Amino acid sequence: MYVITEFDSSIKITTNMQIQYSLEQLLAFQYVAEDLSFKKAAERLHLTPTALSHRIKKLELALELKLFERRTRKIILTAEGEFLLKHVQAGFVQIQQAIDHLQAHKQRLFTITTIPTYATEWLIPYLPDLQRLYPEVMFRVHASYDVVNMHTGQYDLAIRYGMGGYQDLRSSLLAKDEYIAVCHPFLLKEPVKWDAVPLIHFSWGDEYCPKRINWQKWYQQQDLHIDSSQRQVFYNEEGHAIRAVLAGQGVALLSKVAVAHYLKNGSLVQVSPLGLEALDYYFVSLLNVDKLTLDIEAWCREKLLKTLDR
Template sequence: MAYRLPSLTALRAFEAAARLSSFKKAAEELSVTATAISHRIRVLEEDLERCLFLRKVRAVELTAEGEELFTAVHSGFDTIAMAVERLRQPRRASVTLSATPAFATKWLVPRLADFQALHPGINLHIHACDAPVDLQSGNVDLAIRYGNGPYKGLSTTLLLENQFAPMASPQLKAAPLSDIAQWPLIHFDWYLPAGMEVSWNAWLRACGHDEHIAASGIRYSDESHAIQAAIAGQGVAMLSLLLVEEELRLGLLEVVAEPTLKGMSYHLLKCNVARPHQQSEAVAAVENWLIRSACPNLENNEK
């Protein structure tokens, strides 16, 4: 298939300017002039017949079309960078693990020091993305995905089951359940399959309250941002007990009311394809470590 794509030089200039919100900073990163960046982006806009940036005095801001293009271009460059990095280190075992951004940030990253101590000879690359990845392509070795499955054609291991509850900072002093209409609510956008709802609406129904209460509040596009907002005392958020276990332990968050809502499960996925011996051993090491970390009480033979 022949791809009709704009100039790679123009796309690089666009991606840097969009990521840094500045033509000047993009020019410094790419070792060119700001004029050159501006020209390349102008050529790209003319090619696409779309305005990609709103030019302001001290910064630039993406338009809706620019946001759409940036998501695709940034993801593409990220995938290319991962592949190039793997090729640059062929003698060292390298494993790419894909996970949702919130799970990677709140559960996986705090445990990576343990993995590095156990397996200093393995390069573990974390690919954080909400969108499903193609494990058949060979660019990603393992994936942790949130859902109920089934995941056809893939080897699947249940890692963790999830529960949700309304949580807030102890400093917020959330009103009693009878005054829930006074709660400042925090929402975030979900990526859930049809028929699955873990939200304020579902929780209010479970409590016998009017769902119109959930219409108010602040909304975030990312779960991690909603967690930070709750910690900062901005309101009450419907959060995963699994992802905020450390914040609950430290007293940064507290469950303010019952009941809890049953969520979906985190599964470890891999493609059963033949791999070189060293790569196969490295993938198995990561897989075993994840299972041990998710179920620390299970006996594990990992050395």
């Protein structure tokens, strides 16, 4: 039995003589011919016998051929009907094979939503590795600080900065984090003068990180103060602050997770052991998580923890 679904009944097959007949009519013919019963074929097609008979009559009129001989208690195929049945069956087999092939090779869309810094520093650089591991998956990265509704079905996995324990969702720790003072190595050719060093500020707002991570707090914890003559630049995107530090423009307080690979390869250096407590990175997904989501979480965790463990 062949199950052909979602055919548009308006699709017509047209010969050079402009004779038109529908796939519905051909499928109706096939079922009647296979069962040699209008009643059984009607049940398979969820039609009334009258409606089914009407389709067969329209097909015979379009072809100008008699496909069945109708006898008192049975029907039999005519020679033309037997010939057509072989080709109709073969045609529907080919159609079903084509549909099966498309379904088997269909790419799954997997959407990861995360904060912009994690997307820039940890997803985009390593995404080709993930694509090689899962060639059957098409990845979409959504970057935002905003809270998202995982129950809409738009997102498969969220990576968020927070405290975990999200209601009616599954969450697991990706990595603990802190904010540390970092700069380009050439700024350390001589000891840092904390009352003169250019400061790069980054703040993404208390609504996203209520722990108030800033230079003022860092200086206070060391009994220091920011001099009014110090050069200072303010950014609201952490990625911009990272680019400024990599360019050697000053010292910034940045997420240890966000800059882990720069610290490992020596592009940046930590200039003080003091770190400010921050929130942590969590995976968030629906409760009925699938294997692909778990595998991608494991991949993200492995990439990150190998770099943090330097």
